[in-house]
Amino acid sequence: MINTIKEAQEKLRNGEVSPGEVASGFLSKIKERNKETNALLSVFDKVTREIEETNKDLPLYGSVFAIKDNILVEGRRCTAGSKLLEHYTAPFDATVIKKIKEKGGVIIGKANMDEFAMGSSTENSAFGVTRNPHDPERVPGGSSGGCAAALAAEMCNAGLGTDTGGSIRQPSAFCGVVGFKPTYGTVSRHGAISMASSFDQVGPLANCVEDAQLIFDSIRGKDEKDSVTSELLRKEKKEKIKVGIPKECFVEGIDSGIKEALEEAIEKIKKEEGIEVVDISIPSIKYALPAYEIIMASEVSANMARFDGIRYGLEFERPAAKDLKEAYLINRGEGFGKEAKRRIILGTYALSAGYYDAYYIKAQKVRSVISEEFRKASSDVDVIFTPTTPTLPFKIGEKITDPLAMHLSDIFTVTANLAGLPAISLPCGEREGLPVGAQLLARRFQEENLFEAAKRFEAIWRK
């Protein structure tokens, strides 16, 4: 199945298909598969007219988006997968949505997610579990699981998600699509609901690398409403692609099936002209997930403070409070799900007096070490190749009662967030009829080299 933006664009431009046919193609898939997969929480009905009214020369003409439900689309409900925002309507467009609309993209619906982007399976949504279109007994990954599932089920040809520790890349690997987390600071987060602000990035999910790049080019850039955005992009002209493989990623914590599939994928690229594969070492990579856990939980506990049940409205039945303090306790206690509560408590603990240096500062120092090791290891290569996930898509319910097992799903993805690197996951093979993803990382702001390598590998792995 190839269902790309480029394809839709060409066919629409030369009149081979009409806007109505494009729209009804996706809408009929939604009708057929959304009940089972629960990928989309809301579906918009004006897609045909919106494509008809779009200038055909715009770069995103023909793109039909599923937007993760933590990104604000004016006048539409934006729940972030939480009961606390069940009736919240976005008063404005996020910067990325504004850009998508200006560049000719249309939006078909809002996609399910783990509550406030906390999770790796889309089981933590207040609005039900999302199922993997490849096998409905299995999770689609998370937290952008709704977007990835919607793409895999052909309900759209583009997606926009957020990635704090792997939330775009991990579900993309589980659903067999392409997911890209840009360099920290390249894409505005204004209008995206924050989770952990020193990690969060908005990025595309797509059916091919070229589409992911097209979306990235359309949404990136400086924004005065996100104080750490930049226009910077670096490109180095290269004759050959040099790929570094950190040996630490293939020794422990990885399933044998994934390992085999990745080794096959590596063999295939090794055979090609102009690609050189070398071993590299990032010895401290095993400390990435524990450091991430602390920093992420700390930032979560601060960011979630705004959800008090007052500011953004709250409309579910709950006991009456006798004073303001009790109102907060009740609103937040009843409003947040289990995983969000655990992370808020852990973050509150890590930031407490007496623990702050031992946990938070220590983790930020480890972050320095890892970032430096990545810089050194990548100074001699163009891209770094790792698994995206340590396992195949797991069964629904399999890990939900064991938070550590669930968090280990992100073991290979969190490093890019710690070091602010651009990272892409793309399908590289299959095991047991389920997709396997490969992750490529580059130095900060070197997205162009990353896309170039990813397009080359994609062509090889699709053969």
Added chain:
Amino acid sequence: MINKKEIEKLAFLARLRLDDEERNNVPKELESILQYIQKLGDIDTEDVDPLFHFPELKNIVRKDEIREVERKMQKRMMRMGKDKDDYLKVEFTL
């Protein structure tokens, strides 16, 4: 490592009311994560500075000035709460 009483105190500080099941389970659930985090004790960070931000990024600042909010956005925001004569009605907070 972290007992029920401490969890209850942290939950109170974070303004989260836990139910009985959560009071029982959260300490156990956090235990494995806290144990996992202890791994960080094995890495030497003696002369390392914490990484709070990336060197390529500079803060963008803008003037602290009052800007008109679009009428359309105002209306949308009003719809979030109970609208009363152009005021937003929220819960009693004093």
